[in-house]
Amino acid sequence: MITVIPDIHADPQRLEATLSATDGQLAFLGDFIDGGQGACDHTVLTRVRGLIDAGAVAVMGNHELNALLFHRGLRADSPKNRNQHRSFLEAFGFATPEAMAWTDWFLTLPLWLDLDGLRLAHACWSIPDIATVAARRPDGRLQESDLAEIGAESTPFGRAVKRIVSGPEVTLPAGYAFRDHKGDLRTEVRLAWWRNDAATYREAALSVPDVAALPDVPLPAGVAAEIYPADAAPVLVGHYKMTGTPHVSGSAASIDYLEAPCAYRWDGEEVLNAERLSKI
Structure with missing residues (x-):
């Protein structure tokens, strides 16, 4: 059993409610930071890092990647970007030792995971983009030396990374x-x-x-x-702030339902099944 948990966005209550409704191996879809009212980036990051140290797994979200770029001067310091990143900045400041330590930890999160039949990415499982990144980083983990290229989106590698975490x-x-x-x-x-x-x-x-x-x-x-093949292994993503009643089917789906939090309990099925969704 693998329980897949979508975007938390610095919401400790959502995180704890989700954890109380899950079991088995935990797998997070990224975007741990940058929340709204009541956000606490420090609490969420500390809790999630402890879970990962204890055996949970996670992929990097676009907010983690944006933070890596922002605190290294590779993402514009604009009012829009500061507003999106406000709760993290309030918790840790800009490019402080603590902010840099947490963003360094973000580099330990891979862009994708293939868990013996279940595929996970934050926004898009793009077969060609993953192949492009894997040619340089086979485990999907970025290095500091990759960041300028990603921030500029100046190469196929940089653009592929952005699509995996932000979607096409x-x-x-x-x-x-x-x-x-x-x-x-x-x-x-x-x-x-x-x-x-x-x-x-x-x-x-x-x-x-x-x-x-x-x-x-x-x-x-x-x-x-770009459309994911119907006969490919099942893949789950977050990122998209889906609306309505949570639903999955077929070979791929987003489970990021902002107003109806849920998690997906995967038990080896080859086709995604709405009955495997756990409402939070």
Whole structure:
């Protein structure tokens, strides 16, 4: 039995409630830091690190990667980025010895895990991107020397790392755009890469308030190649702040339900099953 736990975001109550409803081997999907009201990065990090030292496993989230970059001057020190990182900064400060020690620990977290039939990543199990990173870092663990390249997204390696922790986005055909939830006009759309029955932009789009704004045409071959194969090993991710009733099926799914916390109890099944979800 492996219990998979999605994003905690510095919420000690959510963490303890989740732990009380789980059993077996623990596997975390990253994003331990950077919470909202009531966040306590220190409490969550200390608890999770203790669990990992005792045998739990975890992958790196985009917030851990962003913190690595931010405290090394490789991510813009903008109001937006400081706001996203506020609770960590309030707990540890900017580039202080404690902040640097915790971000050093983030480097021990791999970008992906393959647990004898169950695959885990924070945002995307991209077969080509994982192959690109594994050619240099076979265990998926980054090194300090990789960070400048990742921050600049200047190479295939750097871009592959970003997609694994943040998910793929695709550019819409010329002439198409949509308004996001904040009203901003966008020409790139998040791809729900786990929907292996998605064949069009509308079916594969994620976080689009009005999918009618998107072209109802087949995905080009290069984009369709990002969709996870239906016959591949099951994979679970977090990251996406899913809405509605938690649900999984098929070969891949996000279990990051912000308003309906859950965990997934995997017991060797080859197809994900909603009955294996534990509501918190």
